[in-house]
Structures are given as structure tokens and as C-alpha cells.
Amino acid sequence: MSKHDSPTDDPTTAGPTPDSTGKTGAIDINDLSKIYDPEGERVVAVEGMDLDVEAEEFVALLGPSGCGKSTVMECIAGYLEPTDGEVLVDGNTISEPDPKRGVVFQENRLFPWKTIKENVEFGPRMHKGVEEGRAESILDEMGLDGFEASYPSGLSGGMQQRAELARLLANDPAIMLMDEPFSALDALTKEIMQKKLLEVWERDNRTVLFITHDVEEAILLADRVVIMTARPGQVKDVIDVDIERPRDPEVVTTDRFTELRERALSVIREEAQRALEQEEGG
Numbered sequence: 001m002s003k004h005d006s007p008t009d010d011p012t013t014a015g016p017t018p019d020s021t022g023k024t025g026a027i028d029i030n031d032l033s034k035i036y037d038p039e040g041e042r043v044v045a046v047e048g049m050d051l052d053v054e055a056e057e058f059v060a061l062l063g064p065s066g067c068g069k070s071t072v073m074e075c076i077a078g079y080l081e082p083t084d085g086e087v088l089v090d091g092n093t094i095s096e097p098d099p100k101r102g103v104v105f106q107e108n109r110l111f112p113w114k115t116i117k118e119n120v121e122f123g124p125r126m127h128k129g130v131e132e133g134r135a136e137s138i139l140d141e142m143g144l145d146g147f148e149a150s151y152p153s154g155l156s157g158g159m160q161q162r163a164e165l166a167r168l169l170a171n172d173p174a175i176m177l178m179d180e181p182f183s184a185l186d187a188l189t190k191e192i193m194q195k196k197l198l199e200v201w202e203r204d205n206r207t208v209l210f211i212t213h214d215v216e217e218a219i220l221l222a223d224r225v226v227i228m229t230a231r232p233g234q235v236k237d238v239i240d241v242d243i244e245r246p247r248d249p250e251v252v253t254t255d256r257f258t259e260l261r262e263r264a265l266s267v268i269r270e271e272a273q274r275a276l277e278q279e280e281g282g
């Protein structure tokens with residue numbers, strides 16, 4: 001069953017409202033602000049951010065360290081409540097986490113005491129019930145056939161991240177929120193994971209919001225690269241990646257890729273410098 005014909009799991013929450021093309025997974029960030037510790041140290045992490053992500057779009061989020069990327073993602077995930085403004089998914093204001101908005105972090109959140117298969121089945125078991133054979137087929141797709149009964153500690157870092165991706169896909173999310181998911185992996189494993197992610201995304205057309213510090217990774221994967229300002233974060237620049245898909249790793253050697261990378265880098269350098277000056281100024 002695809003995400004387009006799956007019923008909503010929780011009858012108490014409004015279901016997704018497909019856009020005019022029948023797609024779901026659109027994100028609207030309207031005038032979003034998030035202040036941590038408003039009565040105390042008052043950290044203005046994000047201020048007046050606007051961004052629309054189309055259903056089934058792949059957007060990469062770049063920006064200097066501490067500019068509020070994870071904060072934005074956690075507001076979309078429903079883990080954090082905005083101080084001001086709102087985040088809508090398919091026209092509905094987000095009020096709480098939902099398995100239809102799956103989140104992957106740099107460090108996997110697999111349960112160490114559960115087998116890989118149990119980890120993958122955990123979400124469906126909690127929300128809609130386990131479909132016979134589905135965990136096996138997702139693990140097979142992730143190249144983890146034969147590791148169903150293994151525990152996370154028995155897997156390499158790359159295999160753990162593939163299991164994490166399998167765990168996310170088992171919930172059939174309309175939106176995949178990925179916070180530097182491959183940044184701890186070695187270069188070769190990272191390349192394999194990027195390819196895997198693109199395969200899954202190109203086939204299932206889920207919306208992806210992908211945080212990274214790696215400009216090449218952002219351009220290789222995304223339809224649009226959104227660059228945030230130094231804190232308080234808001235959108236500084238949006239780069240349309242007009243490079244044909246499917247993209248293979250060799251695309252990084254093309255002139256167009258180089259142009260886009262240089263443009264992204266010059267914007268990021270400017271904001272990284274501002275972030276540094278902020279730090280030095282206390």
C-alpha cells in the first residue's frame with residue numbers, strides 16, 4: 001500500500017489534506033520563531049523563518065553551526081513547540097509527533113536490547129500493527145538480509161544506519177526528517193547510504209528534509225538547497241539544483257555542480273563568519 005492510499009492511523013488527528021496534485025507531505029513554515037529559556041538566558045535560535053517544502057520534494061538544509069537547523073526540524077517533528085509562528089503539514093498545524101513524520105539522527109536510536117527485526121517492527125506494532133513479511137522485505141532492501149536476529153551492537157556503523165533507515169521506512173512516513181544522518185560514516189559507506197536513500201526516495205516519492213554540513217552531499221541529493229543565516233536562523237538563500245536525476249556520484253565533476261557548490265559555499269562562508277563574530281562578541 002502506498003502512502004497515497006493509506007488511511008490515517010489516528011482517527012483523533014486530522015488526516016493529510018492532499019495538494020491539488022493528490023500528493024501528501026507538504027510542509028509550510030510560517031514566520032517561525034523559537035526562543036529557548038525565554039525567562040532566563042533567552043537563546044533566540046530561529047526568528048521569523050518562512051519556508052514551503054512541496055509534497056514529495058527533497059530539500060537540504062545547510063547553515064553554520066548553531067544557526068537553528070535542528071530546532072526547525074524538531075518543530076516539524078512535533079518535538080518542540082514554536083514560540084511564535086507555526087508549522088503546517090498538509091495544511092494542519094503540528095501539535096505532536098506522528099510516525100508519518102519519521103526522524104533520523106546522526107546517532108541511531110535503535111533499541112540495543114531488541115533485535116534488528118524487532119527494532120524495525122516496533123513502530124508499526126505501536127501504531128498500526130505488523131504486516132507479515134514487511135520487516136524482512138525492508139531489511140532485504142537495505143542489504144540487511146540475514147541480520148534480522150542480530151542485535152545493533154553486532155552491526156557496523158553503516159549497517160546500523162541502514163537498520164535505522166529501515167526502522168523509519170517501516171512506518172511508511174510521508175515525511176522523512178533527517179538530521180545529519182550520514183555524517184558519522186566513512187566516505188564509502190556514506191556514498192552507499194546516499195545512493196540507497198535516493199533509490200528509496202525516487203521510488204516512493206516521500207518528502208525529505210535533510211540537514212547536512214556537507215555542501216556536496218546537499219547538492220547531490222536535493223531538489224533545493226536552503227541555506228540559513230547565522231543565529232537567529234532564517235532563510236538566507238535557496239538554490240534550485242537543476243541537475244537531472246538519477247544522479248550518480250560522478251555528477252560532482254560536472255561544471256554545473258561546481259557552479260552550484262561555489263555559490264552555496266560563498267553564502268555559507270559569509271554566514272559562518274557572522275556566526276564566528278557573534279561567538280567572539282559573546
Ligand SMILES: Nc1ncnc2c1ncn2[C@@H]1O[C@H](COP(=O)(O)OP(=O)(O)OP(=O)(O)O)[C@@H](O)[C@H]1O
Pocket residue numbers: 036037043044045063064065066067068069070071072231
Ligand atoms: N534546549 C536548548 N536550550 C537552550 N539553547 C538551545 C537548546 N537547544 C539548542 N539551543 C541553542 O539554539 C541554537 C540553535 O541550535 P540548533 O541545534 O538548532 O542549531 P544547528 O544549526 O542544528 O546546530 P549544529 O549545526 O551545530 O547541529 C544554538 O545556539 C544552541 O546552542
